[in-house]
Amino acid sequence: xxxxxxxxxxxxxxxxxxxxxxxxxxxxxxxxxxxxxxxxxxxxxxxxxxxxxxxxxxxxxxxxxxx
Amino acid sequence: xxxxxxxxxxxxxxxxxxxxxxxxxxxxxxxxxxxxxxxxxxxxxxxxxxxxxxxxxxxxxxxxxxxxxxxxxxxxxxxxxxxxxxxxxxxxxxxxxxxxxxxxxxxxxxxxxxxxxxxxxxxxxxxxxxx
Numbered sequence: 001x002x003x004x005x006x007x008x009x010x011x012x013x014x015x016x017x018x019x020x021x022x023x024x025x026x027x028x029x030x031x032x033x034x035x036x037x038x039x040x041x042x043x044x045x046x047x048x049x050x051x052x053x054x055x056x057x058x059x060x061x062x063x064x065x066x067x
Numbered sequence: 068x069x070x071x072x073x074x075x076x077x078x079x080x081x082x083x084x085x086x087x088x089x090x091x092x093x094x095x096x097x098x099x100x101x102x103x104x105x106x107x108x109x110x111x112x113x114x115x116x117x118x119x120x121x122x123x124x125x126x127x128x129x130x131x132x133x134x135x136x137x138x139x140x141x142x143x144x145x146x147x148x149x150x151x152x153x154x155x156x157x158x159x160x161x162x163x164x165x166x167x168x169x170x171x172x173x174x175x176x177x178x179x180x181x182x183x184x185x186x187x188x189x190x191x192x193x194x195x196x197x198x
Binding site: 004005007008009011012014015016018019022038041042045046048049052053055056057059060061063064 | 076079080083086087090091093094095097098100101102104105107108111112114115118139140142143146147150
């Protein structure tokens with residue numbers, strides 16, 4: 001029973017904040033910085049997703065694959 | 068009433084995806100994958116109990132454990148392949164999703180080959196020799 005709604009809000013929050021930072025940096029004329037911010041934010045989100053994916057695959061392995 | 072929790076979880080995820088998608092589609096993908104994994108994890112815990120019962124039944128019925136193990140492995144492969152294909156399909160890469168499904172089917176076929184050969188052996192034993 002691992003219903004972590006907070007993690008989903010976290011990812012959505014990261015997305016919104018990064019979008020804001022992106023807009024501000026774009027207005028300041030720093031396009032390249034804005035792109036880096038987007039990329040780093042996405043890496044953070046991907047990290048969270050992949051950790052959870054690992055947990056899921058471990059679970060499937062222990063249940064179905066006898067390991 | 069876990070179904071209420073699950074539906075609520077899905078609704079929240081869908082709304083958040085709607086909010087984030089118009090700003091940054093990249094993060095919408097993150098939320099979708101995360102929500103899918105959470106729901107899957109929730110249900111997988113339930114399947115555990117069912118599989119324990121199935122194992123117990125097959126043991127009492129005298130089914131060789133290798134068949135049961137193969138069937139469970141096939142179910143596991145099907146789950147993983149379906150899950151991966153759907154996440155990839157969410158990103159719009161239909162061709163890669165189809166290939167993941169194809170790979171899952173091939174792997175299932177490979178696992179099923181020993182069972183098929185056993186069936187063929189059994190049928191050959193039933194046939195009268197020299198007839």
